Amino acid sequence: MNSVTSSPILLEAVGVEKRYDKFAALAGVDLKVRAHTVHSVIGPNGAGKTTLFHMLTGTKNVSGGRIVFDGHDVTHEPDHRRVQRGMARSFQVTSLFLTLPVRENLRLAAQGTAPRHALNCWHAPLGTRSQADVVASVLARLGLERHADTPVGNLSHGQQRRLEVGMALAARPKAIFLDEPTSGMGIDDLDDMKRLIQGLKDEHTVVLIEHNMNIVMDISDTVTVMQQGRVLAEGHPHAIRSDDRVRSAYLGNMITGGKAAA
Ligand SMILES: Nc1ncnc2c1ncn2[C@@H]1O[C@H](COP(=O)(O)OP(=O)(O)OP(=O)(O)O)[C@@H](O)[C@H]1O
Structure with a gap:
């Protein structure tokens, strides 16, 4: 048994549905992370990828089904309660204070006083010492130590995208939800983001929506493919890459990222 199949299930969705009037955005999704x-x-x-994220993180209510996180049925818990249980969702640049230094942004996130619902306002405040420790370790993870005192507005786009991930990390989550963390990124920044995401596995669990198939195939342990509100296929990237149903869902070679299938 490899480490993926032997590690415990942290998050499970069972028959999750989301209806908007008669339209089923999710028509009974099962997922084990x-x-x-x-x-x-x-x-x-x-x-239905984003809708599924909304259901898992509690930003919208399910129409049916069940969600269990870390042994707790969280289906009807509000998002802030799920944050308290250890879920964190990374939001785009809007959650950053552009005029404040990188360190200060992370400090506010660690303290749970940063803006918007991305951050954990319900955690017990950390002591100053451990807050500084969290900020230091997140800075190191992000590879932004040299920029700790730089105002966020002066960072490159790629650095800002990494910092968004860092803002979620500062809440010390068990699971981190990333919605297209590489969107709008130049090729030079992609490797840094890939390394960052892969490195998170030691302390966290990552649930990722990503359109860049090369990245998905390179860094995922498991890939769930959705189509029309249902799970079409799930498995190891190699299996997904060569799955005929997946290929036809993508109408061509997009799934292989332009490479021949393995
Ligand atoms: N508030 C809403 N009211 C009605 N339909 C909605 C609503 N939100 C989403 N939908 C529909 O639900 C379906 C799934 O949308 P969702 O945004 O989850 O897809 P996605 O896989 O994230 O797509 P993309 O890759 O384009 O972001 C779409 O048909 C969308 O139009």
Whole structure:
């Protein structure tokens, strides 16, 4: 048994549905996310990936089904309660204070006073010492130590995208949800983001929505493919890459990232 199949399930969705009037954005989704893995959710536009994230993190209510996180049924818990249980979702640049230094942004996130619901306002405040420790370790993870005192507005786009991940990390989550962390990134920044995400597995579990198939295939332990509100296929990247159903869902070679299938 490899480490992926042997690690415990941290997050499970059972028959999750989301209806908007008669339209089923999610038509009964089952998902098992194992601890300390990178689990990617992919699928064509409109497949239901973002809706599934909303259900898992509690930003919208389910119409049916069940969600269990870390042994607790969280289906009807509000998002802030799920944050308290150890879920963190990374939001885009809007959650950063552009005029404040990187360190200060992370300090506010660690303290739970940063803006918007991305951050953990319900955690007991950390002591100053351990807050500084959290900030230091997140800075190191992000590879932004040299920029700790730089105002966030002066960072490159790629550095800002990494910091968004760091803001979620500062809440010390068990699971981190990343929605297209590489969107709009130049090729030079992609490797840094890939390394960052892969490195998170030691302490966290990563649930990832990502359109860049090369990245998905490189860094995922498990890939769930969605289509029209359902799970079309799930498995190891190699198996997904050569799955005929997945290929036809993507109408061509997009799934292989332009490379021949393994
Ligand atoms: N508030 C809403 N009311 C009605 N339909 C909605 C609503 N939100 C999403 N949908 C529909 O649900 C389906 C799934 O949308 P969702 O955003 O989850 O897809 P996605 O896989 O994340 O797509 P993309 O890759 O384009 O972001 C789409 O058909 C979308 O139009």
